Amino acid sequence: MAHEKINGCVVIKDLYYSVNDHTWIRLNDDGTVTVGMTDVAQTLAGPILHAKAKNVGAVREKGKPIAIVESGKWVGPIKSPVTGEIIEVNERVAADAQLLNRSPYRDGWVLKMKPSNLGADIADMVTGDAAVEAYRAKISADNLKACTHIEGTDEYE
């Protein structure tokens, strides 16, 4: 995966990001999207203890919670980056929530959705070099610390 590191935080270039919500989507060939949380998000949360996603079949509007994530110091929603129906939940994350920490862009995806208004939703997101620059600005503006990674995290050279 083409990527860049900013302050130790990995940004994968072929994903689309909602930077303020620290989420990403991958566009799948069948018209669905895979949704996950970013390296910055897993750093802010710290080692995650529990993750519960909404049920398959739930229709969510962009910005509404699609999952709740808990760590020892933080609890909060993962906000949907698109409007659509949840069609698959990553059961591996439900069973091992720290997969979100170790593999935020690969095995630790949260769920898949069938978007209903992707064209409009994606217009608010950033990808490629624009995503890298948006994250660089976000990290600077929010004075975020360097990303931290627990043992077993995916490596990006």
Place this chain on the structure above:
Amino acid sequence: MEDHEGKKILVIQTHGVETPTRTYSPLFYAVAAAAMEMEVMVWFTMNGTNQLKKGAAEQVQLDPTSDVTLKTMLQMAMDNDVKLRVCQQSLTLWNMTPADLIDGVSILGATSIIDLALEADHVMYF
């Protein structure tokens, strides 16, 4: 995750800065409920009131290696649209006036808390 969107949760907090281990969890539960799209209110009364005094919550830190204080927890609650309310009568227990309260907290009387308890889908008492 079951869909509990719109349910009303009332959290009553009676513990304050003198018992730090009893202060974080009610706020954590409140934020969790808010993240699950419930309407959440925390009602501070008795000793719970003293954590709302300006400058008090910053001094409560359960884990000295963490930068999270009780003020962080209160702010996290407010950031997640948890409503923070304090008992008017309990302010006098701590020689507090409305001007002593942190921003974002509203004052209600005893009658209001009874109404809110009856309107809530569930009350959690700490």
